[in-house]
Amino acid sequence: MNVAFDHLVHLTERPEQAKTAFEQWGFTAIHGGRHPSWGTYNALCCFEHLRYIEWIGIADEQTAKTCGNPLIDQLVADRQEGNGFSQFAFRTNNIGAVAAHLKRNGFTPIGPLPGSRERDDGKRLTWSMLFIEDDTDGAFRYPFFIQWGDGDDVRMNELAPLMRHPIGSVSLSSISLYTLGLERAVNGYRRLFDLPEPDVGRDEAGAYAELAVGGIAIRFYEADRRHPSTRPFSCRLVGMQEQRRIEIDGATYIVSKP
Template sequence: MNVAFDHLVHLTERPEQAKTAFEQWGFTAIHGGRHPSWGTYNALCYFEHLRYIEWIGIADRQTARTCGNPLIAQLVADRQEGNGFSQFAFRTNNIEAVAAHLKRNGFTPIGPLPGSRERDDGKRLTWSMLFIEDDTDGAFRYPFFIQWGDGDDVRMNELAPLMRHPIGSVSLSSISIYTLGLQRAVNGYRRLFDLPKPDVGRDEAGAYAKLAVGGIAIRFYEADRRHPSTRPFSCRIVGVQEQRSIEIDGATYIVSRP
């Protein structure tokens, strides 16, 4: 399956405050826009290869609860646990082919579902989203897939200024995720993406299994049973000389050297 990592979703009460914090640390970040049919709004930080962080907030709870989009339903559920990373997406230029791949590998796709918002300059952005029907019994969560209305070449040209940061030439390189069944999660992702066996290691968060897909590394960890979670809990941004750990609204951003 030909996909590239697209974005990591960070649920927060105030996306504009996360944006301001990132700007203070030397990143370029922007206000995104509102999604009236979902009851949400966002702010964004772009990196090399069109990867980005989306800080998303719920502005209209009733609309968010009833809109029927699986991502927004996940955000509403996660909100009960608190702010932090929630989901992430892989980009494709053929979402119907991804849906067919999912079916061949034993998954049940949901969608494609349409999405859109209007930029400050008046341009309407459009996209399609594809989800996977949950068969994990709550042990882990799958990503979703997105196809943008504009091609990568058009988006690269438009977004190039936003991928330049005062702090340096930075890139989003990895995501760390909690699971309630490490081996099940690894096997599920291997089946989803047709991946080889994972690498294993240990870091400050504990033992992990690592898979590489779509240009990014995903590290899977067993969650603490006292505080069960299946959410991403940290990401790594590389390309700066001074390493630091940034905590924002329940999520950890590890900024490090290349």
């Protein structure tokens, strides 16, 4: 399956505050816009290779609870646990081919579902989203897929100024997430993306299995069963001249040198 990592979703009560905090640390960040049909709004921080962080907040809880979009359903559920990373997406230029791939590999796709918002300059951004019917019994969560209305070349030109940061050329290189069944999660992702055996190792968060997908590394950890979670808990940003650990709104950003 030909996909590239697109973005990591960070649920927060006040996206504008996360944006301001990142600007104070030397990043370029922007207000995104509102999604009236979902009851949400966002702010963004873009990195090399069209990767970005989306800080998303719920402005209209009733709309969010009833809109029927699987991502928003997940955000509403995660909100009960608190702020933090929630989901992540891979980009494709052929969402129909991805849906066919999912079916061949034994998954049930949901969608594509439309999405849109209006930028501050008046341009309407459009996209399609594809989800996977959950067959995990809550042991882990699958990503979703997105196809933008504009091609990568158009988006690269428009977003180029936003991918430049005062602190350096920054890229999002990895995501770490919890599972309630490490082997099952890894095998699920291998089946999803047709991947080989994972690399294994241990770091400050514990033992992990790592898969390379769409230009980034995904590290899977077994959750502490006293505090069960299947959410991503940290990501790594590389390209800065100094190392830093940023804790904000329930999520950890590990900043490191190239």
